[in-house]
Amino acid sequence: MLRIRFASYARYLKLSDGVRLRREHFGGIAFETRTGTMLELDREGVDLLLAIRERGVVREDDISDDSEATSSRRSANQRAKVVVQLLALGILESPLPSDLARCSSDGYAGVAERPQSHAISWSAGTGLSAPETAHWAITYRCDARCPDCYARPNSRHFAAELDTRDALRIVDVLADWGVFQLAIGGGEPLLRRDLPMLAEYARQRGLVVHVTTGHHQLPLGMLNDLSGGVVVLQIGIQHDALLQNAETETVLLSQSVHAAEDQGLHVGVNLMLSNTVLASFERLIAMLARAGLKSITLLRYKPPAEPARWRRENPSREAMGDLEQLLPEVGARHPEIAFRIDCAASFLQRRLPPATAHLAGIRGCAAANRILALVPDGSIFPCSQLIHPDLRAGNILTDDPGAIWTDSAIMMKYRFFREGSNFRESKCGVCAARSYCGGCRLFARDAWGAEPECPAGQRTQGNGELDYEDTEHSTRLHVGS
Amino acid sequence: MRILSIRRGFTSDHSSTSYEFLAVDKPLTREAREKVKALSRRVRPTRRRAHFIYHADGYDIPGGWEPLMCEYYDVMYSESYDWWTLVMAFDAPEEQQEEIARYEFYGVDDLGVRVSTHESRVIVTIHCRLEAGAVGCLLGDNYEEDWSEEGEEEEGNEATFETDDALLSLLTEIRKQLVNRDYRALYAVWEVYGCETEEEGEDEDEFEPPPAPPKKRAGQKVIDQLREMLETP
Numbered sequence: 217m218l219r220i221r222f223a224s225y226a227r228y229l230k231l232s233d234g235v236r237l238r239r240e241h242f243g244g245i246a247f248e249t250r251t252g253t254m255l256e257l258d259r260e261g262v263d264l265l266l267a268i269r270e271r272g273v274v275r276e277d278d279i280s281d282d283s284e285a286t287s288s289r290r291s292a293n294q295r296a297k298v299v300v301q302l303l304a305l306g307i308l309e310s311p312l313p314s315d316l317a318r319c320s321s322d323g324y325a326g327v328a329e330r331p332q333s334h335a336i337s338w339s340a341g342t343g344l345s346a347p348e349t350a351h352w353a354i355t356y357r358c359d360a361r362c363p364d365c366y367a368r369p370n371s372r373h374f375a376a377e378l379d380t381r382d383a384l385r386i387v388d389v390l391a392d393w394g395v396f397q398l399a400i401g402g403g404e405p406l407l408r409r410d411l412p413m414l415a416e417y418a419r420q421r422g423l424v425v426h427v428t429t430g431h432h433q434l435p436l437g438m439l440n441d442l443s444g445g446v447v448v449l450q451i452g453i454q455h456d457a458l459l460q461n462a463e464t465e466t467v468l469l470s471q472s473v474h475a476a477e478d479q480g481l482h483v484g485v486n487l488m489l490s491n492t493v494l495a496s497f498e499r500l501i502a503m504l505a506r507a508g509l510k511s512i513t514l515l516r517y518k519p520p521a522e523p524a525r526w527r528r529e530n531p532s533r534e535a536m537g538d539l540e541q542l543l544p545e546v547g548a549r550h551p552e553i554a555f556r557i558d559c560a561a562s563f564l565q566r567r568l569p570p571a572t573a574h575l576a577g578i579r580g581c582a583a584a585n586r587i588l589a590l591v592p593d594g595s596i597f598p599c600s601q602l603i604h605p606d607l608r609a610g611n612i613l614t615d616d617p618g619a620i621w622t623d624s625a626i627m628m629k630y631r632f633f634r635e636g637s638n639f640r641e642s643k644c645g646v647c648a649a650r651s652y653c654g655g656c657r658l659f660a661r662d663a664w665g666a667e668p669e670c671p672a673g674q675r676t677q678g679n680g681e682l683d684y685e686d687t688e689h690s691t692r693l694h695v696g697s
Numbered sequence: 698m699r700i701l702s703i704r705r706g707f708t709s710d711h712s713s714t715s716y717e718f719l720a721v722d723k724p725l726t727r728e729a730r731e732k733v734k735a736l737s738r739r740v741r742p743t744r745r746r747a748h749f750i751y752h753a754d755g756y757d758i759p760g761g762w763e764p765l766m767c768e769y770y771d772v773m774y775s776e777s778y779d780w781w782t783l784v785m786a787f788d789a790p791e792e793q794q795e796e797i798a799r800y801e802f803y804g805v806d807d808l809g810v811r812v813s814t815h816e817s818r819v820i821v822t823i824h825c826r827l828e829a830g831a832v833g834c835l836l837g838d839n840y841e842e843d844w845s846e847e848g849e850e851e852e853g854n855e856a857t858f859e860t861d862d863a864l865l866s867l868l869t870e871i872r873k874q875l876v877n878r879d880y881r882a883l884y885a886v887w888e889v890y891g892c893e894t895e896e897e898g899e900d901e902d903e904f905e906p907p908p909a910p911p912k913k914r915a916g917q918k919v920i921d922q923l924r925e926m927l928e929t930p
Contacts, residue, residue, distance in 0.1 A: 242701065252706015260698040293929060295698045305703065426707075448707045482707045511707065541759070544751045548739055554705075567757035571807040571824070572777050577704035 227276050229299065231269045232309045236422060237262065238394050240344055246307050247348075247396045249424050252448070252482075253305055254348065254396070254577065261298060265307070273311060343631055346621065347588040349397040350390050351600045354383070354411070355592050356403040360430050362454055363525055364488055366518035367403060370603045374591040380410045382613060384417055386594060389612055391421035401428040401600070403592075406438065415445025428452055428486065432465055434472040443479035450513070451485045455493050455500060462503060469507035477508075484511030488518075489561070490529040494539055498546055505550050512553055516560035516656065518601055537671030540564055560601065560656035563670035566649035573652040580654040584630040588621065596620055598630040601658045633657060633664055642666035699806070714777035716749040716762060718742075719865045721771035721872065722787075729769050736760070767815045772868040783823040783864075785872040793878060794819050800883035800907040804890030810883050821875060823886050826928040870919045881910045881920045889927045 231237075234249040244262030246255045257265070268274055276299060302308040356371035378386070390398060398418050405411055406429050415425045426448040434449075442449065451472065458465045469485075476483045485504060487493060493500060504512060519526045531539070543564070547555055557564050562580045565573065579585070583599035590596060596609045596617065609624040610617075621627060629636075634654055639645045643666040644655045655667020724744035725733065733742040736759055740749050747770070749758055758765070766773060766786040775782040789797070794814050800821075801812045811822040871882045887907050 248706065254704045254706065256701040258699045258701060261700060264698065291698070297928075298698045298700060301700060484707065544737070545739065548750065567761070569777070569780075569782075572780050575702055575780065575806075577702035 227310050228273050229268055229276055229279075229303075229308050230273045230311055231265060232306055235265075235307050236396060237265055237269065238345065238396075239266075241342065245344075245348070245396075246302075247424075248306050249396075249422070249447075251306060252397075252424065253307075255302075255305065255307060256577065260295075264295070264298075265302075268308070343622065344586065346394040346618070348395070348586045349399055350395050350588050350590060351399045351401065352386070352590040353402055353592060353600065353603075354400050354405050354414075355408055357407050358402060358404040358430070359407060360404065360454070362430060362452075363456070363522070364490055364517070364520045364529065366520055366601070367401075367603075368521050370591065371403075373605050374593055374595060374603065377408075377592040378594055378613075380414070382594070383410065383414050386590065386612055387414065387418045387421055387423065389617060391418070391423055393617060396424060397426060398423045399426040399428065404430055406431060412441040412444060412446075415442060417445070419445040419447070424448070426450060430454065432457070432472060433468045434476065436475055439472075439476050439479045439481065443481055446481060448482045448484065449476050451483070453485050453487050453500075453504070455487070455490070455496075458500060458503060459492070459496055466503045466507050469504070469509075473508045482511070483509070484513060484556075485509050486513050486515050488515045489531060489536075489539065490517045491531055491535060492529060494531055494535055497539065497542060501546050501550060501553070505553060510553055511556065513556040513558060514561065515558045516659075518560075518658065531669070533669045533671050536561075536564075536669050540671050560658065562653045563649075563655060563667055563672070566647065566653045566670070566672065568649075568652070570648070570651065573649070578652045580652050581630075581633065581657060583657060584621075584627040588617075588627075598627055599657075601656070602630070630657060636664045638662065638664035639666075644670070647672070714751045714757060714775065716747075716758065716773060716775045717862065717865060718747040718749075718762075718765060718770040718773045719862070719869070720745050720769055721869050725769050733765065733769065763813070763820060766820050767818050772865055772872055774864050774868060779826060781823075781825050781827050783825065783868055784820060785868055785875060786818060786820045787872060787876050788817045789819045789876070790817070796878065797821060797875070797880065797883075799905075800880055800887065802887055802891045802907065804887070806890075808890040810886050821883070823883075825886065825890070827926050828928045867919065867922060870916070871923065874916055874919065879910065879916065880907075881912075881916070882923055883907065884910050885920050885924045886927065889924065889929055 232248065232250075236247045236249060238245045238247070239262060240256075243256065243258040243260070244265075246257060246262075246265060248254075264279060267279070276296075279295070299308065303310060353367060353370070355377050356367060356375055357377075358365070358368070387398070400411070400415070405427055408414070411427070415427065418425045424447050425445050427442065427446045428450040430452045432451065432454065434451075439449075451469070454465075458469075473483050487500065487504070501512070517530055519530075543555065547553075559580060559582050562578065565578055568576070568578065581599075583602060587599060588596060589598065589600040589603065590612060591603060594611045594613045596612055596615075597603050597607055598609070607626055609626045610620040633639055634645070634650060639654070639660075642660075642664075644650055644653070644660075645666075647653065653667075653670075655670060657663050659669060660667055725742060730742045730744070733747050734740055737749060740747055747765075751757060762773060762775065762782075762784070766784055771786055773782075773784040775784075794812075797819055798812045798814075800810050802809045808824050808826065811824065813820045813822075874880075874882060884907055891906065
């Protein structure tokens with residue numbers, strides 16, 4: 217058990233103001249709300265942060281362990297190194313002695329109080345106690361008719377929207393549960409007039425709010441309204457418009473990006489990897505770079521309403537292989553841009569050494585694991601790509617979300633898909649990257665088997681990865697189409 | 698106490714993966730360089746060196762680095778997310794391959810030594826973290842100069858090529874020791890990353906520490922330098 221001793225020298229430590237902590241069975245999560253950085257720590261690490269939070273401000277060498285007498289110098293060195301990392305990541309801060317009085321007056325306990333050891337009960341289990349992020353399609357209404365929209369078919373089953381009062385209740389449930397981030401999408405969420413107020417309330421409740429819009433042009437007034445609560449604004453790129461009216465759309469995007477940044481928002485874009493996008497990938501990235509984007513999330517192409525379009529635009533395994541070759545070149549050409557990869561395309565990260573992938577927090581499919589999806593009426597699903605009446609796990613306003621999260625058969629099935637025999641016996645199940653990839657369940661044959669579009673080659677890779685030849689390229693969707 | 702994972706958030710901060718290869722024993726032929734060049738449009742292999750860098754998360758050399766060490770290069774280092782991979786390859790008889798294999802271990806955080814063999818070729822890989830100060834001191838080389846036409850000419854056919862990249866030089870020295878059946882460097886890695894596994898009693902029944910090599914003065918500076926570089930867990 218961790219305790220705090222009293223000594224007379226060394227630097228002071230305090231938990232940074234924006235950090236939220238959540239205990240988990242393996243230790244816990246520290247979430248930096250100002251940067252979105254998320255750390256998983258072992259039990260001792262979380263213990264340390266909880267103790268520092270409890271004390272307010274501590275001196276570094278006042279931190280010791282009950283087993284200190286028997287622990288090696290190595291443990292002390294390791295703890296010191298972790299503290300250095302936590303300081304570098306902004307999880308901890310080191311106030312100057314002259315700031316200590318101010319810290320105390322701001323509500324921190326200061327260094328003079330007696331320590332209180334805290335009894336710790338670690339939860340059992342193998343899953344998180346709550347999602348890290350809730351994806352909420354707050355409305356399925358939309359003022360655009362994007363041909364590649366995957367959400368439109370969902371409105372057939374879940375069109376009903378909650379009023380503001382119930383929407384606020386959802387925010388309360390998520391905040392009380394310990395969820396860190398709320399990603400609001402749609403439909404077009406900007407059609408909800410109460411969006412700024414909901415976002416602001418969510419922020420007050422400690423949630424980091426992301427909003428995804430399909431609008432390239434965002435009026436200043438709207439951005440100003442959103443800035444009270446929204447931290448990250450994600451723009452879904454309408455690639456057809458961008459390719460057809462390159463100059464005009466790039467200027468519009470650029471204006472929106474700069475105006476949003478002026479309002480203090482972090483701005484990124486989602487680019488859907490359709491065949492049309494892949495055919496003009498370099499050109500599109502260059503346009504987005506010109507518009508000032510520094511964060512581009514590459515989303516896997518999901519089935520739209522029209523089956524014919526799906527057949528035409530869904531990239532083959534070969535096309536994904538071409539992208540795999542091209543992306544490093546594009547990344548080198550635009551080092552200012554952070555490319556993020558949708559977990560549905562996590563096979564693009566399969567070459568990472570396992571230790572590296574795990575340290576970077578890459579875990580592949582996040583459905584019912586790190587995320588949970590909500591539709592406009594509050595119904596719960598494992599993932600925003602898995603919206604179908606058959607996959608509804610409950611409703612966040614009428615059911616116990618914690619019980620659904622831990623006990624629902626649907627949630628369990630997706631969370632532990634790697635344990636199913638269909639997966640284990642599939643090509644993904646024997647891949648060296650299975651623990652941090654595993655493919656997307658939306659695309660997998662019969663939902664639980666191998667990922668058909670993984671561009672892995674036809675020979676054993678030198679890095680130990682077991683590649684495979686997948687002769688069946690057709691994608692069969694098991695729900696929603 | 699450990700940080701198990703770090704996921705960067707919405708701030709635009711991202712990492713890269715880079716490789717530095719060196720051919721010590723013999724330079725690459727034009728044909729071999731063409732084959733290396735075919736792996737990436739941005740790599741410009743000289744007769745002795747090749748440098749790869751990937752900026753997109755999850756990207757790496759097609760086919761991995763190991764085939765390059767089997768075919769063309771003798772030492773290599775790579776950095777990804779602050780994790781370092783130090784590699785030395787050489788030909789060895791079967792008896793020596795078995796000797797080296799005894800130094801293989803998976804230590805804390807999967808840091809440690811791996812040994813793989815491909816017919817007569819042995820590839821020894823040290824997975825480690827390096828002290829920040831050591832990294833700064835070691836990486837002072839200007840590879841672009843190495844790429845110049847003059848560099849091409851300078852990179853002759855002599856059997857013992859020397860580079861001004863300090864980390865590649867260190868690995869070249871360690872490789873020499875390994876070729877001469879001196880395994881102190883691998884033992885030093887075990888002392889840093891392997892001991893804790895033993896102390897904690899993990900896999901007690903199966904764990905067999907590598908044999909302690911005989912101590913000697915010659916070459917100790919190389920071992921000390923390696924040990925100082927390794928960040929202790």
